[in-house]
Amino acid sequence: MNVLLLHPGAMGSSLGAALVDRGHQVHWVTAGRSEATLQRAHADGLIAAADLTDGLHGADIVLSVCPPEFATDVAAKVTQAGFSGIYLDANAISPDTARRVEELTANAGATMVDGGIIGPPIRDAARNLLYLSGDADGVATASDLFAGTNVETITLDAPVGGASATKMAFAGWTKGSSALLLAVRAMAEAEGVTAGLDHAWQTMLPDLPDQLRRAAIGSAPKAWRFEAEMREIAATFDGVGLPAGFHEAAADVYGRLAGCRDSTDVDPDDVIERLTS
Amino acid sequence: MNVLLLHPGAMGSSLGAALVDRGHQVHWVTAGRSEATLQRAHADGLIAAADLTDGLHGADIVLSVCPPEFATDVAAKVTQAGFSGIYLDANAISPDTARRVEELTANAGATMVDGGIIGPPIRDAARNLLYLSGDADGVATASDLFAGTNVETITLDAPVGGASATKMAFAGWTKGSSALLLAVRAMAEAEGVTAGLDHAWQTMLPDLPDQLRRAAIGSAPKAWRFEAEMREIAATFDGVGLPAGFHEAAADVYGRLAGCRDSTDVDPDDVIERLTS
Numbered sequence: 268m269n270v271l272l273l274h275p276g277a278m279g280s281s282l283g284a285a286l287v288d289r290g291h292q293v294h295w296v297t298a299g300r301s302e303a304t305l306q307r308a309h310a311d312g313l314i315a316a317a318d319l320t321d322g323l324h325g326a327d328i329v330l331s332v333c334p335p336e337f338a339t340d341v342a343a344k345v346t347q348a349g350f351s352g353i354y355l356d357a358n359a360i361s362p363d364t365a366r367r368v369e370e371l372t373a374n375a376g377a378t379m380v381d382g383g384i385i386g387p388p389i390r391d392a393a394r395n396l397l398y399l400s401g402d403a404d405g406v407a408t409a410s411d412l413f414a415g416t417n418v419e420t421i422t423l424d425a426p427v428g429g430a431s432a433t434k435m436a437f438a439g440w441t442k443g444s445s446a447l448l449l450a451v452r453a454m455a456e457a458e459g460v461t462a463g464l465d466h467a468w469q470t471m472l473p474d475l476p477d478q479l480r481r482a483a484i485g486s487a488p489k490a491w492r493f494e495a496e497m498r499e500i501a502a503t504f505d506g507v508g509l510p511a512g513f514h515e516a517a518a519d520v521y522g523r524l525a526g527c528r529d530s531t532d533v534d535p536d537d538v539i540e541r542l543t544s
Numbered sequence: 545m546n547v548l549l550l551h552p553g554a555m556g557s558s559l560g561a562a563l564v565d566r567g568h569q570v571h572w573v574t575a576g577r578s579e580a581t582l583q584r585a586h587a588d589g590l591i592a593a594a595d596l597t598d599g600l601h602g603a604d605i606v607l608s609v610c611p612p613e614f615a616t617d618v619a620a621k622v623t624q625a626g627f628s629g630i631y632l633d634a635n636a637i638s639p640d641t642a643r644r645v646e647e648l649t650a651n652a653g654a655t656m657v658d659g660g661i662i663g664p665p666i667r668d669a670a671r672n673l674l675y676l677s678g679d680a681d682g683v684a685t686a687s688d689l690f691a692g693t694n695v696e697t698i699t700l701d702a703p704v705g706g707a708s709a710t711k712m713a714f715a716g717w718t719k720g721s722s723a724l725l726l727a728v729r730a731m732a733e734a735e736g737v738t739a740g741l742d743h744a745w746q747t748m749l750p751d752l753p754d755q756l757r758r759a760a761i762g763s764a765p766k767a768w769r770f771e772a773e774m775r776e777i778a779a780t781f782d783g784v785g786l787p788a789g790f791h792e793a794a795a796d797v798y799g800r801l802a803g804c805r806d807s808t809d810v811d812p813d814d815v816i817e818r819l820t821s
């Protein structure tokens with residue numbers, strides 16, 4: 268198939284490389300992208316297009332993989348350019364945002380497929396899950412696209428919004444609980460009671476210090492893009508009458524860690540300190 | 545020692561019974577208490593006093609164990625009655641609330657000891673932890689009081705507020721994360737994507753369904769008193785410049801479950817349904 272990938276970040280480019288390996292043509296649009304993205308896309312065998320019109324030429328499917336705050340804008344630009352094929356939005360967005368993307372694509376005559384990715388970029392034999400919902404033919408095509416790759420596609424019996432809600436619920440726990448644990452520790456630091464908390468954890472919850480360390484190391488380098496994802500989850504909770512506060516607070520926590528972006532040498536103590544400084 | 549226990553709820557009465565077993569005289573005040581409390585206190589060998597003045601007569605130490613929203617009021621009444629001994633506040637309150645209690649007691653010439661209980665009532669060989677901070681002599685007396693019981697006292701090198709902050713941090717994770725997990729599941733139910741979430745959990749986090757079940761069964765019967773505790777934790781976060789939203793949201797979640805009070809037959813599905821109905 269002829270695929271336009273918007274955009275080849277860490278996750279997107281890993282998907283693009285896998286599709287190239289399976290014989291698909293994967294295009295991307297260079298305009299406005301960084302040198303790091305250029306090099307990554309080149310290394311992964313993606314075909315550079317100068318602009319969106321070029322990139323959409325002959326495309327069967329557009330694969331949108333971008334930070335959640337750009338999902339609607341990417342869809343608007345693609346549909347304004349007259350695309351009428353299959354639009355697979357695989358972003359960490361609320362069901363309401365997914366439905367807005369569906370509206371945009373429907374107006375242009377394109378077919379929205381809602382996708383939710385759970386797991387890491389599929390580098391070095393890593394695997395992930397891609398939940399799909401929406402138009403049955405579109406979903407089937409999207410699922411076929413990833414056949415033979417390390418992406419396991421799961422078709423949900425649900426309209427657009429279902430795959431996104433699945434992602435929101437999964438990440439709502441994993442990233443929400445990590446933010447909570449980091450914040451709890453920062454509170455104990457600020458109150459000068461880490462000795463007491465350490466004693467209580469050792470006595471009652473001996474796995475928690477290691478969980479805290481993993482939360483700090485795992486989250487901090489990616490926190491810059493978790494903030495907007497947390498706000499999508501907060502909106503999802505609000506949309507069904509549940510309190511948005513958990514993930515508004517998590518957005519705040521990750522926002523304070525944005526300076527750790529792409530750090531490969533995270534010091535958990537430094538992460539905690541950033542939360543209260 | 546001569547102890548006045550305010551009040552013999554599930555936790556307080558278990559402490560009172562242990563102190564009686566060690567030969568201490570433990571009084572309580574019957575005015576305004578329920579029949580269930582009367583029976584519990586009687587069974588535990590506590591000595592009934594008709595009113596606070598009676599109860600305070602000859603008391604060396606007042607032990608305050610009550611829902612957090614009443615902690616300040618209990619302290620105010622005790623100090624207005626002229627008590628000038630040791631006042632051990634063992635409630636789930638913010639450090640700021642603990643410091644307000646300290647002000648009240650200091651004005652009356654009493655000695656505030658800050659206590660934070662972690663763990664269950666000490667029935668049937670169960671043990672718990674009592675963190676202590678504040679005046680060194682007062683802390684030593686409070687610690688001696690529980691010698692030989694199933695309460696392990698831990699003296700923190702911290703002023704009033706330290707023991708409370710330790711409790712807030714510990715419960716901020718345990719009760720905060722349980723509320724988050726219940727809310728995440730409720731969101732998935734409301735969005736109709738429990739099948740997707742179950743698949744993702746089974747694949748990536750196989751322990752989570754059991755953790756959810758335990759959160760529902762463990763929290764729901766006690767949720768009626770968790771709401772105010774969550775607001776104390778939210779205030780603690782706010783006091784050190786961290787987001788209060790995690791525990792404001794948790795207070796909301798537990799508030800919706802107040803109807804499960806003291807239920808001995810909790811259905812996890814019913815708990816989830818209450819969150820969105």
